[in-house]
Amino acid sequence: MAMAVMNILTLVTILGILIWALTAAHGVGPMLSQSANSVTSSQLGWSMLSGINAVIGTVAPALMSQPDFSRFARREKDQVWGQAVAFIVVGTIMPLFGCMVSSATLKIYGEAIWNPPVLIVVWLSHKYDSATRAAAAFAGIGMTISQLAVLVVDNAYSVGIDLCGLFPAFLNIRRGSYVGLVLGMAFCPWELLSSAAVFLSVISGFTVFFGPICGIQICDYWVLRRQRLRLSDLYHIRSEGIYYYFHGLNWRSLVAWVTGWAPLLPGFIQTVQPAIPLQTSIAKLYNVAFVLGFTISFVVHLGLNLIFPPPGLGEIDDTDVFLTFTRGEAEALGGQAESSAHTEIIEVGREELKMA
Incomplete structure (x- = not known):
């Protein structure tokens, strides 16, 4: 509210x-009403x-x-x-x-x-x-x-969740939000508003790194795993989990991410420092940073996972551990509900939410 x-x-x-x-x-x-400048x-x-x-x-x-x-x-x-x-x-x-x-x-x-x-x-x-x-x-x-x-929704809350996930023993969402606030002040964000050109340069710079991330996420969830996740392995850090990879790091995603933004970095640097000489063709890649970074990381991530498939690709839990689905939904996905009593409770709760 x-x-x-x-x-x-x-x-x-x-x-x-x-x-x-x-x-x-x-x-x-x-x-x-003003006439447009003559350009090619x-x-x-x-x-x-x-x-x-x-x-x-x-x-x-x-x-x-x-x-x-x-x-x-x-x-x-x-x-x-x-x-x-x-x-x-x-x-x-x-x-x-x-x-x-x-x-x-x-x-x-x-x-x-x-x-x-x-x-x-x-x-x-x-x-x-x-x-x-x-x-x-x-x-x-x-x-x-x-x-x-904007600060609460786009920055504090999201950063708090991310830091809480990285350091759950030390931070909750609120503490993580405070840490993000302190780190944000250290970057002097008010300098980004010194001029419209600087502001647009910074805003455009987000696409250099977020485009590849978006490409990796869509490729991994929609193409490789086909929307099938083993939910129980998402919430522990034991080495037997299929998302543990190599000491918690999926090198395929890291390589795909770096490959996505590396060609765009020269154009980004020149935007921040126009005095740096750069070939026009390389600089123009920055104008399509999101689409190009998205595509490169998508293709690289897909190729690496097909050549070096990670364990448990597309696997799901045998039972609905977290009572996420109704009995019918669980059976449609190829699993079973944890128990009929629990499933009935979830179904009743969902009906109450619909009526609220």
Whole structure:
């Protein structure tokens, strides 16, 4: 409930800023009316690919952390609608709002202001009356709530779960979140907002490393294992588990991951340090970082697992150890429910959830 309220307040704040910008500029500004720069078809194509890569970079961290939240869904299809709305609908509309506000500020103030906190400061510097101060206060509160929501959902909670899984004897989710907060401050994230170019470079940089990870995950779960996991071996670190691999490390995935981002690293470095000379053809690979990294890691991971198959590939538990499925679902998967009494309890619980 608290997160829903925070999201609503964030939306109201964004709409308020958008309405003010369109009203003050009497439209969206020069974004829709100015003539396009003359570029070659090749330049236009690579620019479009770079933009697509940047957009993917904005949602790449959330894509990787979706299982942290989708596991709470009542039904399997619930998470599909949630992700479709969040990534496709909201992920398209919100950047459009940002472009419209930036274009409007270009007409109002003579410069395109893309950063909301900077825009609030500009309000106060141009007109410091009671109405402007009130607008700045409400917008500032809304932006603060927005950042808290993003911090909790996309950063703190996901990092807490990951660190808790790595060090369960020392950390729980809350402690892991605090550790992630301290580490995040050490990276000085405010430097990423020094300019729009730096911000886009960092956002695009996510795709270099997340694309290969996504390719490995999809290949491993959907192609190699065909959605069949031995759940009991996921929750222990004994060497006899099929997911223990070599001292807990699956070298196939590591090789596939490094192979996926290695060709993209020169382009990423040049984006951060433009003074470094680099061949144009190599630099252009960075414009398709997510797709290329995804494809390379997918193919390499598939090939390594076919040549060097890991033990227990595609195996499942003989019985429903964690009472995850109904009796019918367990039998359809080729296993058995742990006990009829427990299965009946689970089925009753599911019916109660549907009625709630």
